[in-house]
Each structure stands twice: as C-alpha cells, then as structure tokens.
Amino acid sequence: SSGIKRRVRGYMQAASYVLDVVKKVRPSELEESLLVLPFHYISDILILLNQWLLAKQSVELCCKCTFFLLRVHHNQIVANKMLVTVIESLNKSTTAVVKEVKDVIGFNLAALKFLQLDLQDTSESFFKDFTGKNKKM
Numbered sequence: 001s002s003g004i005k006r007r008v009r010g011y012m013q014a015a016s017y018v019l020d021v022v023k024k025v026r027p028s029e030l031e032e033s034l035l036v037l038p039f040h041y042i043s044d045i046l047i048l049l050n051q052w053l054l055a056k057q058s059v060e061l062c063c064k065c066t067f068f069l070l071r072v073h074h075n076q077i078v079a080n081k082m083l084v085t086v087i088e089s090l091n092k093s094t095t096a097v098v099k100e101v102k103d104v105i106g107f108n109l110a111a112l113k114f115l116q117l118d119l120q121d122t123s124e125s126f127f128k129d130f131t132g133k134n135k136k137m
Contacts, residue, residue, distance in 0.1 A: 053093045
C-alpha cells in the first residue's frame with residue numbers, strides 16, 4: 001500500500017515537473033520542441049496534457065500543445081488503436097474546459113464593462129459637481 005502511494009506521489013511529481021518544463025519553453029520554440037519528440041513519447045504527452053486539462057492547469061498551453069501534436073501526428077495517431085481512448089478523453093476534456101474558461105472570461109468581461117460604465121458615470125458626476133462649485137463662487 002505504501003509502495004503504491006509512493007509511486008503515485010512520484011508520478012504526480014513527475015507530471016508537475018514535465019508541466020513546469022513545458023511552461024519554461026519559449027512560445028517561439030514550443031512547436032519545434034514538440035516536433036522533435038519521437039512518436040513513442042507522444043501518447044505519454046497526450047495523456048499528461050489530458051490530466052493537466054482536467055486539473056485546469058495551463059489550459060491555453062495544453063490546448064496549443066494538443067492541437068499541434070494532433071495536427072502533426074494525425075495519421076499515426078489515427079492508425080494507433082491504443083490512442084483512441086486518449087483522443088476521446090482529450091476531446092471531452094478540451095471541450096468542457098475551454099467552454100468553462102470561455103464562460104469565466106465572458107463573465108469577467110461583462111463585469112469590467114459594468115465597472116467601466118460605473119466609473120464613467122462617477123467621473124462625469126464628479127466633474128459636474130466640481131464645475132458647479134466653481135460657478136457659484
């Protein structure tokens with residue numbers, strides 16, 4: 001039991017380490033870095049990307065990597081029967097997480113627009129009050 005816990009903890013640390021490494025790759029070099037990966041690592045990377053998406057970690061980066069890998073290795077991925085479940089899971093998680101992020105961004109944008117209108121109303125009334133006080137003197 002403790003051996004399993006140690007392996008799971010080690011795996012989670014490894015997954016976090018890989019995510020940190022991917023985050024440190026410059027955006028201009030990310031596609032090239034993914035391109036030079038041998039195909040036998042792609043299935044492991046796709047599994048990790050799915051886990052990170054489900055954990056809502058670096059959603060934009062995960063989507064960028066996932067879509068690039070799928071575009072580049074499409075024929076090999078489709079031919080590999082073992083990757084079908086990974087791709088189905090990625091499809092579900094990507095769709096759900098991107099929708100959730102889109103909803104949060106929409107909500108935040110609406111709140112910012114509300115604050116902007118409120119600020120405009122406040123600043124207009126402030127200047128009206130200020131100019132009105134000067135006229136009375």
